Amino acid sequence: MTLWQTPACLIMMVLLDSINDVWTLAAPGSVTMTSVDRTHTLTWIPPETPCNTTILYSVQFQGEFELMVLNGSWVDSSDCQRVPRTHCDLTFDLGSDSDYNIRVRAQCGSEASAWSKLSPTFNRRHTVLMVPNMKVEAMGTGLQVSFYELPVAAAAKVTVWKKDDKQQLPVFQESVYSVPVQLQVPGLQEGAKYCVMAQVVLIQRVLSSTEAQCVTILAKDAQWKTPTTVTGTVIIMSGLLFVVFWSIVHCQPHHCRAYFTKEPLPQSLHIEDVQIRMRPEETELCDRVHLVPSNKD
Known part of the structure; x- marks a missing residue:
């Protein structure tokens, strides 16, 4: 009896193992990293295995410190543990310029998938930096250069040169490390x-x-002409409007009659003086009619 039951138990264990392999939750696919302006976002594709509940995802990373000092341990991402979304912001987790191993796994209820690793490793030095928005304005005999956005931990090196200079020798250079900022370039x-x-x-x-932005430094006499002209025009127009409004409100009746006189109508438009003559054949004929009542039986 024991000899017969032993092979049967082995067969049942193999069948159970094969069934478990069929229903194991698949791992997430297509793990990729997108890094723009020092913002690092990990993305992946959900597993194709059906799940009766919402699939949750967890992300771990391993840098040079974890690999060499902490004996190859993995660190949980603080913002990406059991989350339903298929992306993870690792900007503040990847804090050094070392190569990082990153992995993600899915979980359906109590069942977890295998880990899917990012390949190749990621280094934040490979981030793509976009061109910042720069505004240049002429301020008197100088320039004002403004920045409102810069990538994290990056700097903007500003160079100013005279356009007619063929060698483009810089007359001003300075680095900007924080925004918003307005650089003043005087003495031009x-x-x-x-x-x-x-x-x-x-x-x-x-x-x-950035692309080069060129502006002309106005002469001192030209600097006051434009604002003075605008100010004078505004004052004159305001004065004219005030005079017209005051005149309308305070106009006396006898004064207003002198400016607003009533013209008489032309003689041809007086209806009482117009007589329409009719021809004899058009005259209405009227006859007196006598009605005789009828006698009823």
């Missing part, structure tokens, strides 16, 4: 045109540059 030549360009620098590497 009146009537000359200057160009400004900014380069985004990350760890002493130039990753992107």
Whole structure:
């Protein structure tokens, strides 16, 4: 009896193992990393295995410190543990310039999938930096350069040069590390045109540059002409409007009659003086009619 039952138990165990392999939750697929302006976002595709509840995902990472010092341990992402979304922001988790191993797994109820690893490893140095928005304005005999957005941990190196200079020797250079900021570039030549360009620098590497913006420094006498002309025009128009309004409100009746006289109508428009003559054949004929009542039986 024991010899007969032993092979049967082995067969049942194999069948149970094969059934468990069929219904094991599949791992997430297509794990990719997108890094723009030092913002690192991990994305993946949900598993095709059906699940009666919402599939939850967990993300772990392993940097050089975890690999060498912590004996190859993995660290849970603080914002991506048992989350229903298929993306994870790892900007603040990946805090060094080392190569990171990253993995994600799915969970359906009490059943968890295998880990899906990002391949190849990710280093935040490979981020793509976009060109920042730069505004250049002429302010008197100088320039004002404004920035409102910069990538995280990046700097903008601002260079100013005179446009007519063939060698484009810089007359001003400065690096910007935080925004919003407005750089003042004083002491420029009146009537000359200057160009400004900014380069985004990350760890002493130039990753992107803005297009050159050129402005003309106005002469001192021209600086007050435009605002003075605008101010004078506004004052004159306001005075005219005030005079017209005051005249309408305070106009006396006898004065108003002098300006607003009533013209008499032309003689042809007086209806009482118009007589329409009719021809004899058009005259209405009227006869007196006598009605005789009828006698009823």
